[in-house]
Amino acid sequence: MTTIQTAAKAPPVRFPRVAQPFVALGLAVLAEIGIAFFVLNVVSVPLIAVWVGIPMLLVFVPCVRWFANCHRTILSGFLGVRIERPYRKPPMPGVLMWLRTTLSDPATWRDIAWLLVNAVIGFTLNLLSAVLFLASLFYLIYPFLVWVTPDGVFDRPFGGLFQLNPVTAFAMVPLGLVAFLIWSASGERLLRANAYLAKSLLGPTESAQLAIRVRELAESRAETVDTQAAELRRIERDLHDGAQARLAALSMNLGMAEEMVARDPKQAAALLTEARESASTALSELRDLVRGIHPPVLADRGLDGAIKALALTCPFKVDVMYDVPGRPPAPVESAAYFAVAEALANAVKYSAATNAWIQITHEDERLHILVGDDGVGGATVTPGGGLYGIQRRLAAFDGTLTVVSPTGGPTTVIMELPCESSSLKITPSSGTA
Numbered sequence: 001m002t003t004i005q006t007a008a009k010a011p012p013v014r015f016p017r018v019a020q021p022f023v024a025l026g027l028a029v030l031a032e033i034g035i036a037f038f039v040l041n042v043v044s045v046p047l048i049a050v051w052v053g054i055p056m057l058l059v060f061v062p063c064v065r066w067f068a069n070c071h072r073t074i075l076s077g078f079l080g081v082r083i084e085r086p087y088r089k090p091p092m093p094g095v096l097m098w099l100r101t102t103l104s105d106p107a108t109w110r111d112i113a114w115l116l117v118n119a120v121i122g123f124t125l126n127l128l129s130a131v132l133f134l135a136s137l138f139y140l141i142y143p144f145l146v147w148v149t150p151d152g153v154f155d156r157p158f159g160g161l162f163q164l165n166p167v168t169a170f171a172m173v174p175l176g177l178v179a180f181l182i183w184s185a186s187g188e189r190l191l192r193a194n195a196y197l198a199k200s201l202l203g204p205t206e207s208a209q210l211a212i213r214v215r216e217l218a219e220s221r222a223e224t225v226d227t228q229a230a231e232l233r234r235i236e237r238d239l240h241d242g243a244q245a246r247l248a249a250l251s252m253n254l255g256m257a258e259e260m261v262a263r264d265p266k267q268a269a270a271l272l273t274e275a276r277e278s279a280s281t282a283l284s285e286l287r288d289l290v291r292g293i294h295p296p297v298l299a300d301r302g303l304d305g306a307i308k309a310l311a312l313t314c315p316f317k318v319d320v321m322y323d324v325p326g327r328p329p330a331p332v333e334s335a336a337y338f339a340v341a342e343a344l345a346n347a348v349k350y351s352a353a354t355n356a357w358i359q360i361t362h363e364d365e366r367l368h369i370l371v372g373d374d375g376v377g378g379a380t381v382t383p384g385g386g387l388y389g390i391q392r393r394l395a396a397f398d399g400t401l402t403v404v405s406p407t408g409g410p411t412t413v414i415m416e417l418p419c420e421s422s423s424l425k426i427t428p429s430s431g432t433a
């Protein structure tokens, strides 16, 4: 299954309950491995004075960042929200510039502090959660193994460390139940407590959050400017190669017809026919161009009507579910329309689907758009492609695009756009934009 999302916005993967103890066990082991990273980094810093520290830090700091990033991803799964990466970007390329920025970045030192905290508190919380589950499992299953297997196979666990008869083993079942109850009540809480603790050190501070936001906004602004410039170039090219060329031909034909009308009325009539054809082609090209900028149907009938009109043009059945209380602002409406249009066009072009569905809802101050088809799957976001263009267009609004399209299908394109309830226009007639 391929999941593609705008930069670092994928929702965290939540672990199923039964997998949690094993993840916790893994995290407890990793917490102790983290001690090695802690020591190596702490030792490297004073060694900068004798230069050896520099190559050491160039190796160990990225190791810590990688280690911390893995934990950010895993622990996000317990919190249900992403732990963002708080690192500063060096203003210029170059190894020394990188090292300077990195060493002056509080996030580097917070990572190192976390390694120590994680090795003590994180380790304890994770181990406790895992042991509660594994112990309950052991106490519950073990007596049955003693019971059903021949003597001597399971009645001396741990290499004969304990010697149990079936009666003693069954006496352990209530212990197992108690351990299980404690685990089911508090196992996940212990892991969440560890995740919160980690988030307080691994997540961005308020100022780092602002810096990240500024970076994101600068990137999306640059993309918006690029997209708009490209759009203007496209319109200019379309006008130049299309309508403008046709109108030039039209004017030439009319000029020639004017000259010929007295001398050769038949030829003049043929030229006028040609001129009329040029005029109607120019007109339809202009209409297409306008539709590509802001489709009249969107202005007239709103997103609901425009999407339903779009669905009707598909060669297969498209179910539309639209549940938005009012009309979103025009730029959001237009971005949503073009996003759905692209996803549907892809379904028509590539998917060989027999059914498609569109759902547009408004929840949590966001417009949720889902376009699915039961086709062959395998959709990817590739730079320069239509989906990539939509992803960039939505990013300008802080929106996201996710494609879930395993080979063999189905394909689901999920898009989200911020859209505050207060900006929704409640219009009784949809005639006004």
Ligand SMILES: Nc1ncnc2c1ncn2[C@@H]1O[C@H](COP(=O)(O)OP(=O)(O)O)[C@@H](O)[C@H]1O
Pocket (backbone or CB within 6 Å): 346, 347, 350, 351, 373, 375, 376, 377, 378, 379, 380, 381, 382, 384, 385, 386, 387, 388, 411
């Ligand atoms: N609904 C779909 N079903 C199957 N394949 C798809 C679907 N949508 C997109 N694809 C695949 O993903 C690629 C990228 O799509 P897109 O970004 O829209 O590019 P393009 O500009 O070629 O349409 C397409 O070339 C196609 O192979």
Ligand SMILES: [Mg+2]
Pocket (backbone or CB within 6 Å): 342, 345, 346, 385, 386, 387
């Ligand atoms: Mg496409």
